[in-house]
Amino acid sequence: MVLIKQYKNHRIERHNGVIQVVSPNGSRFVVALDDSKLSGKRRYVKKANTIASAKKYIDWKTRKR
DSSP states (O other), X not given: OEXXXXXXXXXXXXXXXXXXXXXXXXXXXXXXXXXXXXXXXXXXXXXXXXXXXXXXXXXXHHSOO
């Protein structure tokens, strides 16, 4: 894993070209993996594999509810 950036207490890392967000508790989220389906094969969305997408995910995850 290669650290790309720290953002809002989360790590944005790259592993084998895939950008992941690592939360403070150590859980990982693959930014470009479309997991919107309830079951079946997940789809990799290459154009979503960006730092901007990772930041949007972190913003969504950390927004006050």
